[in-house]
Amino acid sequence: MTMRLFETTRRAVIAAAVGAAIWGFAAPAGAQTAERPFITVASTTSTEQSGLFKHLLPQFTGKTGIEVRVVAVGTGQALKIGERGDADLVFVHARSAEEDFVAKGFGVGRSDVMYNDFVLVGPKSDPAGVKGSRDAVKALQAIARKKAPFVSRGDDSGTHQAELDLWQRAALHPKADGNWYRETGSGMGPALNTAAAMDAYILADRGTWLSFKNRGDLTLLVEGDDRLFNQYGIILVNPARHAHVKEKEARTFINWVISPEGQAAIAAYRIEGEQLFFPNARRKGA
């Protein structure tokens, strides 16, 4: 009996020691969160994956000491995150959806920040013959006539909404028109990967396109149409609705982004000499 008691104790000690060793190694995972002040920004894949935030945020954090944590998703999902109060501000590109977000009281004080444009990308062989056109709507009509493969984001992102708007202007319903029109339900990068693999046409934001590496046989075909304009806006999540929103820090960020300093920082971001985003804030302030 003494023997068994000894044995049980020994086992318990070993188990406790192993547990403590694992825990000691693993514990910092939870302890990591409480340090300097931070805000959470729900933003789009285009701003994150183009590298803009990597260029912009260290400058803001260096000046203010406020860390900015970016959750990069599609515009539709970013607005949803803001609506649920899981971010302090949203930084997206879908004007009408943003205005709706403010009108419903989920956010306050939308400010324009910058713009870039969408570009129509497709295979070098260009079966629909749209290269060099400045008319995006006519280009889509030509693609539809040829039933050339076209990849759609299909994810309610800002780019997806812009694409649907163009189809509507073209008076076409590609989704009902056979399997040349393919909705991938994915972000800009994965959709570009798909288009590259299928030699398909695709509407992309210029920033992601410029920084995208796996282009395969894809090339830029149509640009410069006014209807390809892509405006980015920034909105504070309504503190009256979500009391935990870090209003002071979030307003500091918004005011910096639309300040001459923040705007200059946006203009300075280039990939291979090409400017990706063009600041156009009308300095209202949040």
Add this chain to the structure above:
Amino acid sequence: MQGLDEALAAAWRLIVTGDTALVEIVALSLKVSLTAVFCAAVVGLPLGAVLALVRFPGRGPVIVVIDALMGLPPVVAGLFVYLLLSRAGPLGPYGLLFTPTAMVIAQTLLVIPIIAALTRQVVTDLWAEYCEQLTSLGAGRLRAVPTLLWDARSSLVTAILAGLGRAMAEVGAILVVGGNIDGVTRTMTTAIALETSKGDLPLALGLGIVLLVIVLAINAAAHMLGATARRAAG
């Protein structure tokens, strides 16, 4: 197989330069997954043993549900935890969404069924072997739980490694609840997903190779420990 050599070169560069961002990402991946597996083992091992030994009403359905949950899609677990931790959800006031803690919770949920189901099987077999002996010693079924868990320890290491494999490999759950925030919740798998999105396939695959090497090292270490323990016992 064009691109594979580039990936190997990228992996090699990542390892030899000891890239600090990579070290942070690897450390976070290990912390999150090991913590999750530890929590899941604390729940799953006794749960599996009790299910193997103790008869109670509804035991059959519980076993089926746990076995089925081994196939729970990580995204679904992620969404469940997201809704739980979201500011608009029941645990919202704690502000845990988009933190490593949220990722640990999601992975724990994914790993518990694997450890519990495999433990139940191992303990069931062991009980069949020893039941007469243990019963004659006067041990009740519930009292036999710690003894059997201890005796099955070398088999249970495999159950725990299977759980760790699930945790280290999954991306769907931690992407949803962690948000893949640079420097805060970016792990190996979410970084791989991100680089794939950016079309930097060599870097993505390079990171994948690094992840594979780490998982391999953990498994090798576990097996060596197991072998040493067996020699010591034998």
